[in-house]
Amino acid sequence: MSVLPLNENELRNQAPALFTEEPHYDVSDKYHFVSTIDVISEIKSLNWYPVSVEQSSVKDEDKEGYQRHLVRFRHFDDLLNPQENAVELLLFNSHDRSTAFSISAGIYRFVCSNGLVIAESVFESYKIKHIGDRYNDIQTAIDKITSFKPQLQHKINSFESITLSQAEQESFARSSLPLRFEKHLEVDIKDLLVPHRDEDIKDDLYTTLNVIQENLLRGNISGVNNVTGRKFTSREITSIGKDVDVNQGLWDIAERIASIKQPEMALAA
Template identity: 30%
Template sequence: MKPARRGGSPMSFMSRSFGQLGSTVLDDDRLAALAPSIFAGDKHESRSERYSYIPTAEILAGMRAEGFEPTSAKQGHSRVPGKADFTKHMIRFRHRSNMDAKKEIGAVYPEVVIVNSHDGTSAYKVMAGLFRLVCLNGLLVSDRELSSVTVHHKGNVREQVIEGSYRVLQESRHAVEVAEHWSGLTLTQDMQNTLAESARVIRFGDESGEVSTPITADDLLRPRRRDDVGNDLWRTANRIQENVIRGGQSTWGRDANNRRRRVTTREVKGIDADVKINRALWMLNERMAGLLSA
């Protein structure tokens, strides 16, 4: 199903205002290219009549009408033939009231993150998020009060999602203040190592918490750019988060036959893993901030 084009000056204005900053507001054509399941024309055939089909495209239109603009999107994969067009997808929104916030490198913007599917694998989930300009990071705020809203496929879903988005946006704006607070908290090297070792378990640990990867805590602490060099909690957290989520660290390890082999970490692309890891990392940093503030 090809999405209808949206006209109007607000969209073109937003594209101009953020295109040069690496954060472009997305029109329907771009969204369809990134996550076609957003525009599924109906629920998947596996769903019963009791399943209320509320298209994400309808929620998208409602969010735009309320001033929320989509800035990124992705969808999951399915091995079931014919199900890929209905699978889980994620859209990140920024409210127009935050579009004109500070635009220098390192700026942090509050976002609302929506996850949904048309195949029954997900209810609507509305979560608080942050976007960091310098490296296009997308952080998710930990599951605290008001930071997450779940809306099941029944009743007046559109209004519930939009209402939840406003509630969650307030949490996202508060998280910007938290980020500023974290930038003033200095970590010792041992503290940085503790965060990185914990993140290593979150990303690579098995069910018992055992980690077999040769990727070290130092690898996760390594900055990718000069602006990320520093001992404060915010920059340390961002180095770890980007290295964990985006991957790309390479080192030498051993295979099952004890032969040397090159190991390179992969980017976290799955929506569930993205959400789970990001929130766990945020909670980890919150606890470190609590210890330092105490």
């Protein structure tokens, strides 16, 4: 269950955009460039270490090296003593104005290697300005996520304590469909509830959230296009933006379910 931080060579091989040293030529003169790899070094100095990285594919080759990228960090304590779930720091950036420089909160679930992204209704993304005292901005954001860790772990425990009936699980799956499928694409919601490991054969809210998330993201869900009548099979989501939208949408649905099943939890939040 242990994991080692990525070294500089691994970062460079997996996401060269992290090392870009100037903005795309198409940005305005008002744009103030911030080097992602410099920020990674600053975050590491605050005891958060990069454990995974990805960058978006580009249709326009001219944007290669400037595209959106995501770096996930884990705290030194969680690397030293890994638990079932780890709170992560998510850094988003691009060098072509396509993505705001921001830090968000996430959860890594070791049993399925799923990386959740917390909805902004729970933890608001902290935007890092391209001007001003960048180090203080970053330190403030990291301090905020660090202080939020116990609250987030309590949230996970609360979700795990909420049992869902089969009908409620299906309602969760049905509510999640618009996050991935357009209205004319019909799928069997029960396919979204199929677990892929014994550890996920449970009926609690947190496990249901993770099972649906995995099925939406990994694809291989069959359905019918009601406009053309053709059958289709969903593909794995590889877009950083779509991945985040699905994750945050699922977390929002889980929050609404929790507020119905345990109103006192919503009042305490």
